[in-house]
Amino acid sequence: MDTQIGEADVTRRMMAALGAAAALAAAISCGVGAGSGEHPLGEHPVEAAQPAPPVLPRSNGLAEPSQADLGAVAGVTDGMTLADVDTCGGCHADVFAQQQASAHAYSSFNNPVYRVAVDKLRHDVGPKASRMCGSCHDIALLADGIMDREVEPEDTRAHAGVTCRVCHGISEARRDGNGSYALKRQPILLPRDGDEASIAAHRRTAAPLRTAEMCGSCHRSFLNEATGNPGVFLTGQDDLGAWLGTPFNKSGLARVDDQIEAQDCIGCHMPAEKATRGDAAARRDGVVPSHRFLGGHTWLAQMLGEKEQLEMQRKFLRGAVSIDVAAARDGAGRRTMPADGAPVAAGDTMELDVVLRSQRVGHRFPAGVLDAQDTWIEVAVRDAGGAVIARAGGRQAASGDDPTAHVLRSLVADRDGVPRFLRETHEFRAPIVNHTLAPRDAVAVRYRLHVPARAALPLAVEARLVHRSRNLPLQRSACEASRIERGRRFSARAHELDDPVLDPCAEQPLTVMGETTAWIGDGWRERAEAAARDRAADAPAPRPTWRRRYELGMALLHGLQEDLEEARAPLVAALDDLEREPGIGARERAMVLLALGQLEGLQGRTEAAVGWLDRADREMPGHPAVAFARGQAFARVWRWPEAADAFAAAMAKAPSNAPGWSQLAIALGSAGREAEALTAAQRGLALAPRDADCLRVQALALRSLGADASETDAALRAYDEYRPPDRAADLRIACVGSVPLCARERDPVHIHELVQP
Numbered sequence: 107m108d109t110q111i112g113e114a115d116v117t118r119r120m121m122a123a124l125g126a127a128a129a130l131a132a133a134i135s136c137g138v139g140a141g142s143g144e145h146p147l148g149e150h151p152v153e154a155a156q157p158a159p160p161v162l163p164r165s166n167g168l169a170e171p172s173q174a175d176l177g178a179v180a181g182v183t184d185g186m187t188l189a190d191v192d193t194c195g196g197c198h199a200d201v202f203a204q205q206q207a208s209a210h211a212y213s214s215f216n217n218p219v220y221r222v223a224v225d226k227l228r229h230d231v232g233p234k235a236s237r238m239c240g241s242c243h244d245i246a247l248l249a250d251g252i253m254d255r256e257v258e259p260e261d262t263r264a265h266a267g268v269t270c271r272v273c274h275g276i277s278e279a280r281r282d283g284n285g286s287y288a289l290k291r292q293p294i295l296l297p298r299d300g301d302e303a304s305i306a307a308h309r310r311t312a313a314p315l316r317t318a319e320m321c322g323s324c325h326r327s328f329l330n331e332a333t334g335n336p337g338v339f340l341t342g343q344d345d346l347g348a349w350l351g352t353p354f355n356k357s358g359l360a361r362v363d364d365q366i367e368a369q370d371c372i373g374c375h376m377p378a379e380k381a382t383r384g385d386a387a388a389r390r391d392g393v394v395p396s397h398r399f400l401g402g403h404t405w406l407a408q409m410l411g412e413k414e415q416l417e418m419q420r421k422f423l424r425g426a427v428s429i430d431v432a433a434a435r436d437g438a439g440r441r442t443m444p445a446d447g448a449p450v451a452a453g454d455t456m457e458l459d460v461v462l463r464s465q466r467v468g469h470r471f472p473a474g475v476l477d478a479q480d481t482w483i484e485v486a487v488r489d490a491g492g493a494v495i496a497r498a499g500g501r502q503a504a505s506g507d508d509p510t511a512h513v514l515r516s517l518v519a520d521r522d523g524v525p526r527f528l529r530e531t532h533e534f535r536a537p538i539v540n541h542t543l544a545p546r547d548a549v550a551v552r553y554r555l556h557v558p559a560r561a562a563l564p565l566a567v568e569a570r571l572v573h574r575s576r577n578l579p580l581q582r583s584a585c586e587a588s589r590i591e592r593g594r595r596f597s598a599r600a601h602e603l604d605d606p607v608l609d610p611c612a613e614q615p616l617t618v619m620g621e622t623t624a625w626i627g628d629g630w631r632e633r634a635e636a637a638a639r640d641r642a643a644d645a646p647a648p649r650p651t652w653r654r655r656y657e658l659g660m661a662l663l664h665g666l667q668e669d670l671e672e673a674r675a676p677l678v679a680a681l682d683d684l685e686r687e688p689g690i691g692a693r694e695r696a697m698v699l700l701a702l703g704q705l706e707g708l709q710g711r712t713e714a715a716v717g718w719l720d721r722a723d724r725e726m727p728g729h730p731a732v733a734f735a736r737g738q739a740f741a742r743v744w745r746w747p748e749a750a751d752a753f754a755a756a757m758a759k760a761p762s763n764a765p766g767w768s769q770l771a772i773a774l775g776s777a778g779r780e781a782e783a784l785t786a787a788q789r790g791l792a793l794a795p796r797d798a799d800c801l802r803v804q805a806l807a808l809r810s811l812g813a814d815a816s817e818t819d820a821a822l823r824a825y826d827e828y829r830p831p832d833r834a835a836d837l838r839i840a841c842v843g844s845v846p847l848c849a850r851e852r853d854p855v856h857i858h859e860l861v862q863p
Contacts, residue, residue: 157784157811160804160821161791163828164282171332172237173280173323175288176249182275182293185250189266193296198270199383204397207415209406210268213243215257216600217267217406218610219576222587223529228257231334231532238333241285242324245272259595265603274312279319281346282795283326318355321371322346325474328796330827334532339796339828340518342531343476345371347794348469351763352545355468359734359756359763361660362696362726363546369468375399402472404615405575409608420617425646426467427543429483429571431624432550432658433459433676442626443676444654445567446634450627453559457857460485460569461654461661462514463548471543472573476516478529479542480574481619483512485553487860490562490629496555496860499572509850510858512551515577516540517848523840525847527579536834538841539851550661555860563627570621574614585611652683652690656698663704664854670708677702696725700732707739715739730759734766737773746777757786764793764800771803780807801825 166173177183191211195202205211215221220243228236233254240248246263247253257264271294280286290311297308314320327342329335352358353366372395379396381388388394398415400422407416434448435441435457442448445458460483464471472479484499498510517525517538526533543549557565587593588610597607625634638648659677663670681698684690703718716739722732737752750773757766767790775783784807790800805821831837841848850856 157781157808157813158788159813160808160817160824161788161795162820162824163795164280164286169237171235171330172241172248172285173282173287174241174245174248174285175278176245177289177291182291183249183289185246185248185252185263185266187293188249188269188271188275189246189263190271191266191269194270197297197386198394200379200381200385200394201270201387201397203383204379204394205270207407207410207412208397208399209401209403210273210397210399212406212410212608213267214247215244215259215264215596216605216608218588218593218596218608219405219580219584221593221596222580222584223531225587225592226528226530227334227532235332235334235532238284238327238329242268242327245269259592260599262599262603264596265600265605273320274314276315276320276323279315279317279323280795281319281322281326281793283323283328283342283344283346285324286326287320287323316372318346318349318370318372322349325371329531329534335534338535338831340534340537340831343474345469345473347764348545350793351760351765352468354545355762357760357762357766358546359731359760359766360544360547362693362700362722362729362731365693366546371468374468375401402474402573402575404573404617406608408615409610409612410606416615420615423573423617423619425620426465427471427571427619428463428465428646428649429569429620429622430461430463430649430654430657431458431567431569431622432461432654432661434567434624434626435459441675443658443679444651445624445626447630448624448626450557450561450563450565452557452561452563454557456555456557458485458553458555458567458860459658459661460551460553461548461658462543462551462571463657463661464543464546467543468545470545472514475529476540476542477518477526477534478576478580479513479515480577481514482572483551484570484572485860486568487555488566488568489558490564490633494863495558495561495565497863498553498858498860509846510861512541512858514542516542517841517851519837519841519848521837523837523843523848524845525841527577528583529580536831536837538838538848541851548657548661549664550658550855552855552857553860554857564625564630564633565627566633567624567626568621569623571619573617573619576614581610581614650683650687652680652687652694652698655680655683656701659698659701659705662855663701663708666853666855667708669855670705673705674702677705692725696722696729696732699725700735703732703739704735707735707742710742712739712743712745728755728759730756734760734769737769741769741773744776746773749773750777750779750782757789761789762793764790764797766790767793768797768799768803771800775803775806780810783807784811796828798825798829801828 191202213220224236224239237248237253240253244253245268246266247257252263275289275294276287277290278288292311294312295307297305325343325345326347329340329342349355350357353363354369356368376395378393381392381394385394398418400419402423404416404419407419431445433441433443434445436449437454472481482499485497486494487496489495500508500511518534519536519538520526520533521535525538600607623637655676659673659680662673665672677698684695684698699718699722703715703722706715706718716736719732719736726732733752734756737749737756740749740752750770753770753773757770760766767786771783771786771790774786783803787800787803787807790797802825805818805825808818808821842852
């Protein structure tokens with residue numbers, strides 16, 4: 107295909123890159139790098155006579171692109187059995203009621219928002235491509251082979267969604283994604299009243315797997331030729347991979363973070379809930395694990411008419427991400443951090459930095475299908491009399507019609523470099539930008555304010571983070587499809603089944619996840635103090651100044667190379683704050699010191715970076731994030747032996763961080779330590795089976811170690827299949843050149859204009 111290159115070309119290109127890196131590393135190496143902790147690969151293991159065979163992504167043969175193993179035992183995995191939830195609800199009334207209000211129950215063709223996307227895929231490239239969708243949305247249909255042919259609205263299996271017998275029937279789950287689970291080969295045995303043996307057998311056969319991998323088997327997906335994306339491999343969504351390498355899984359490497367309790371998918375999305383309907387599974391304290399699967403599905407809750415579910419979803423969202431007006435810069439270039447009290451001159455032009463920080467989200471936010479998300483920032487500037495003099499962001503944010511709005515989503519381009527917003531996944535060819543928030547990360551969004559000549563001071567800068575489940579173009583598409591004959595037939599069948607009829611045409615609910623106000627200009631202090639007195643008793647406590655400055659600096663570390671220096675001032679100011687503030691511990695100082703070390707490393711000042719990181723290490727000895735930052739600083743200037751040792755020290759304490767193994771594998775390979783590079787790459791592939799860097803290092807290491815030609819060739823083919831799209835850069839350039847949205851959003855920290863209402 108035109109986007110692929112030959113196997114020999116892949117080999118020559120990779121070997122040349124590795125050879126050049128190793129030669130340069132040997133020339134500039136300054137000896138053994140700093141690090142602490144046990145070496146995760148052993149102490150420089152001796153190269154084996156025969157290297158380990160390649161770790162290759164698993165294939166599902168004839169069922170591709172689905173990775174699900176549904177078994178073949180009648181009465182266990184046939185679609186009608188899987189679709190049955192009423193039998194379970196007879197004993198589990200609370201769990202049944204919760205599940206029936208959840209996104210799992212409406213994941214199939216009974217959801218008009220999903221249906222419009224999957225119908226388009228099936229129409230354009232054929233029904234077999236939709237097996238990937240069916241693995242996680244339509245298990246009852248997939249089990250009976252219905253995903254390979256027309257799905258009729260009257261088919262009960264098309265209204266089943268993810269049922270009790272699916273999640274409770276999983277015996278194994280892998281980290282591949284696209285439904286990489288296997289169902290049990292034996293049925294879930296039903297209990298008989300008063301028969302303790304049958305009750306015990308039921309509990310045994312219905313026991314769920316309870317692992318993050320079980321959830322991740324569906325909340326990780328990929329696109330390739332089998333999904334209608336010729337010559338392309340793309341990650342669709344990856345909530346599992348994002349969580350694996352976080353402090354919530356004790357494997358965070360991005361920063362020294364606050365002390366965070368371990369939390370997995372079940373602990374976060376299935377908290378204990380009071381059982382009020384006599385559920386047989388209720389514990390002695392009267393609770394069951396919630397089967398509402400709370401997340402961002404406010405629209406679905408509203409379409410279902412589930413007011414309790416809607417409010418619980420909103421409560422779940424509020425405070426998950428914080429928002430702050432973190433800095434103001436006047437026309438003379440003077441910056442006030444935080445923005446409170448910034449000087450304002452009538453007629454001046456100012457810049458305001460709004461910072462978002464992911465607080466308690468264990469994966470990217472928003473999660474799931476990032477291209478269809480619709481969470482945005484609204485900013486309003488009011489004068490002393492309360493009149494709005496400028497604003498940015500609005501309810502049409504994600505339609506692309508509002509250039510003032512900053513939306514948390516990814517942009518994915520088609521073959522012509524045009525972003526797609528309607529979940530047309532088979533048209534995806536390359537990612538353009540991703541403005542969603544990584545776990546515990548911070549981002550900065552810049553706004554330009556032209557202060558009116560007669561503005562009454564002080565000014566109130568109000569910022570809100572607003573969530574809506576899906577973008578408006580997708581809603582319009584779902585609405586139109588629900589009104590045609592096929593959509594009406596699905597609604598009619600839902601009515602016959604006594605299920606809710608979902609109307610995607612009704613206005614979506616909005617949720618304010620967080621809001622803040624900064625007062626600037628003459629008289630600001632009195633207004634700020636009055637607002638503090640009026641603050642509600644349950645409002646979040648004001649965050650300390652050092653933290654606001656630190657988070658601004660953290661966010662600005664994502665800027666373009668030429669703008670990175672902007673991060674220094676807030677980080678140095680945060681460090682000064684900590685020196686003056688009593689009761690601050692070593693962890694907080696290490697947080698800021700590490701960020702300063704990362705800044706120096708990104709700017710190529712390796713020795714300065716090491717100096718800051720040494721100070722951070724003295725505050726938090728052996729912290730893996732400090733070792734990892736040291737490795738990044740060395741790797742940036744190709745000091746591979748030191749980088750490898752530092753990365754190894756980090757991975758000894760953060761073994762579930764797939765990007766960490768990737769970085770270690772690259773450094774080891776570039777330092778000529780092929781046996782260790784192979785081991786590191788394969789450790790990474792155990793976590794992320796299609797990681798392109800780990801597949802590349804594995805292939806190179808096998809070739810260098812003299813592995814069998816068939817194994818080397820298989821490893822090369824795997825890399826060639828899963829490497830990034832060749833046309834990605836060209837499509838980004840095309841998008842930037844022809845689509846104003848791409849041109850504005852391409853910079854990590856870009857400017858939105860605040861306009862007069």
